[in-house]
Amino acid sequence: MQYFIVATLVIIIVLLQISFVFPLFLNNNNSNRNKLNMFNEEKIDVFVSINGNNTMKQQYPPCFRQPVLFTHKNVIFAFATGRNKTGTSPSLCSDPGDGSPNYIVSKTSMDYGNTFSKLQILVAGAGNTQPDFYVVYYNNYDDSIHVVYETPLGVYDIHTKDFGIRWSKPQVLVIEFDKNVFARVTPSVGKGINIIIPPSPTLSSSVLLLLPFICSTKKQIKVRGDQGACPQCHSCIIHPKHLNSSSSSPWVVGAVTEHNGRESQIVSYNNNDNKSTRTTTSTTINTTTTTTTTTTTIFSTQRNMGKKPGHRLQAYSYDFGDTYINEQVSNVPEPATSNWTGIKSGLVAAAAAIASNNKDNNNKFIQPVILYQSHPNSTTKRENLVVSVSYDNGKTWKVGSIPVYQGLAGYSDMSQINRTHIGVLYENGIHGYADVISLTRFRLE
DSSP: OOOHHHHHHHHHHHHHHHHHHHHHHHHHHHHHHHHSSSSSSOEEEEEEEOOOOHHHHHHHHEEEEEEEEEEETTTTEEEEEOOOHHHHHHHHOOTTTTTSEEEEEEEEETTSSSSSSOOOEEEEGGGGOOOOOOEEEEETTTTTTEEEETTTTOHHHHHHOSSTSSSSOOOOOOOOOOTTTTTEEOOOEEEEEEEEOOBTTBBBEEEEEEEEEEEEESSTOSSSSSSOTTTTTEEEEEESSSSSTTTTSSSEEEEEESEEEEEEEEEEEEEOOOOOEEEEEOSSSEEEEEEEEEEEEEEEEEEOOSOSSEEEEEEEESSTTOOOOOEEEEEEEBBOOOOOOOOOOOEEEOOOSSSSSSSOOOOOOOOEEEEEEEEOOSSSSEEEEEEEEETTTTSSEEEEEEEEEEOOOOOOOEEEEESSSSEEEEEEEEESSSSSEEEEEEEEO
């Protein structure tokens, strides 16, 4: 009898614990779900500048710039450059080249951006190894996440295959380009994309990587600083020399804009209205070339460093990033002052909820695409961050459709974080436009 009573009490206690814990678990899930259902959620500070005395200054960067938001398999990666707080620049955060250490840092989130991990320093620069502009991409061919970054010594690549737990040592990214035309070919600040090339009679399905870069002509090169127009800067794309290649293989320059631009962002989507062909090469087993018909459109938005700043540039590619066409100044504003011209924006291409009657080459229905672009809604000041929306593949934009932050705000980036929401990671502040880098989420249309 005593054993029966004891066993009964144990069972009751266990049941009580389950009944107490399980509702809490459900409530937490519901809480997260409700947060994500909010159209324009309160901002979550991800990278916060340290003001005043910094007891961790040897281990922790005092301030942050250049956010990049990247999502892969429900894991959100927030990237930034860590810098020193000198107060010499308009952002109150030092630019590279002043001799102080610079870093590339990251945080991750497993709950759609509700919480983030501790800061991880991926690259710690010193002397000629100071990191600056960088591009993040996922290589579908070998299931790896990469960060490609610029230093005074060249362009380097690091990668991870375990969602950022461990990163590889830096290796040189070999880029082949015409040195009679270009002085430098360096990363933009943004994300690369994977293009899946459909199979053909002579080539199986392949992966093509495209990274947004800056191709600087030999004339009027400025190593540091971007005051005024930038006639030597051209937004461009680089890709591996051969399909299905690792980062250690040579890369080459593809599309280059005629207009002067920098910090370009690229996305891809299917558009049955534009069909084109491209000769592709694979080196998986033997070198094989084939001509492929594609409905893939690559859309690019670019920081305008030309003669008529104040609105962003944009262009299209219908040949897998080999050439740009239809270059134009959009109606999307961006600030330009005596200190700098233009800004880095965020860009997302998301499928609309209603499918069209158009079909692709595989007889599949093509969903209409909505383009989202984050930027300050001003031509004179880095402030009032908004998201503008395009329903016609970027031909026109509804400027300021989604408000994000009304105060001082600088660079931004965007990523679709789940089926229903997009995240915006952006510089903002009270004293300067980069006091903090924050995340705001909003619902897809």
